[in-house]
Amino acid sequence: MVCMNPLNRLQPPFPPEPVRRIEVGPWAIELLPGSAYATRYVANQSAIGFAFDSQRGLHAIGSDRVQPFIAMPNGLAFVPTGCDVLSESPTGGEYLRVIRTDGRVLPGDRAFNNRMDPQATALALRMRGALLQAGVADDWEAWALALAERATMNAGLSTPLQGSLTPNRMRLLDEFIDAGLDGPLGVQAMAQLLGLSEGYFMRAFKQATGQSPHSYLIDRRLAKARALMRDSTARLADIAHACGFNSQAHMTTTFRQRLGVSPAQLRGC
Structure with a gap:
């Protein structure tokens, strides 16, 4: 986009x-x-x-x-x-x-x-x-x-290197992650989905997105939590469970670490 x-x-x-x-x-x-x-x-x-x-x-x-x-x-x-x-x-x-x-x-x-x-x-x-x-x-x-x-730099930074994670593979991975966010997800399952070894997958993912698969998984949990906070009246504790956080307190800590605000502060906007 x-x-x-x-x-x-x-x-x-x-x-x-x-x-x-x-x-x-x-x-x-x-x-x-x-x-x-x-x-x-x-x-x-x-x-x-x-x-x-x-x-x-x-x-x-x-x-x-x-x-x-x-x-x-x-x-x-x-x-x-x-x-x-x-x-x-x-x-x-x-x-x-x-x-x-x-x-x-x-x-x-x-x-x-x-x-x-x-x-x-x-x-x-x-x-x-x-x-x-x-x-x-x-x-x-x-x-x-x-x-x-x-x-506005002229360097050709927008061209992915050979063998990097493709947009279509990213789409499959997003769908897989979103369908399983309420439970445990790990690098092994993500790599198996794409038919890659764990080591190759981790390197390709970092090259394509600039972050580790674990860090990206946290971002997906946060994104889903924010969507549920926006589109439903569910309790924060229920949202935390649906997004794979151990507890509402765990979700709140992650929000503060990644976004600098708590879920309650965002929902009160």
Whole structure:
């Protein structure tokens, strides 16, 4: 997925997490919650995006051809000024969007997504945490500029190396994980699903997503918990059990460690 207009996101049956937005200097930074969306627009300014979750749908980015897409988790994206964008997904995923508001055009004339860049990942995670719970030490202009520099580098970071985890394998893995989140899941089961040895699977997964399978599994548990918090009135203890956490306290600790906020704080937004 590439950058989208949050106003076109489809509304779930329960109030979603809000779009979190901050404007500072020449930058506007938005954190879009995971939800279904359908959008079409012509980009009137360059935009940088970062997909925290894997997601799939249909898109046509700078093209008349609508085709399926699979966005990899931790994928950096870029949309140049004037690019025609059509994108839709039945589930979406949490997404960071950064644009300049002073009319300055960022370098680059080709749209891309699924670029793996460890420095961009670290910046995006820091920005997400600050948007979820602002702090006095937040350095938004420096973060936005640094992320823009990562997105507009000419290095061919967006091309996966031979033998890496493919988007289709990622889709199968997501479906397998989501179906079994209420129970124990391990590297052995994930590797067997894809017909790979455990060692090869762990290396390929790290290459494709920038994180370990265990870390990604935690992120999927958090994503499902946030979706249940958004789309149901279930008790937090029941949500914790449904997402494979040992207890509500375990889920709360993981939320604080990964997101900087508790489940109760997010649900109270």
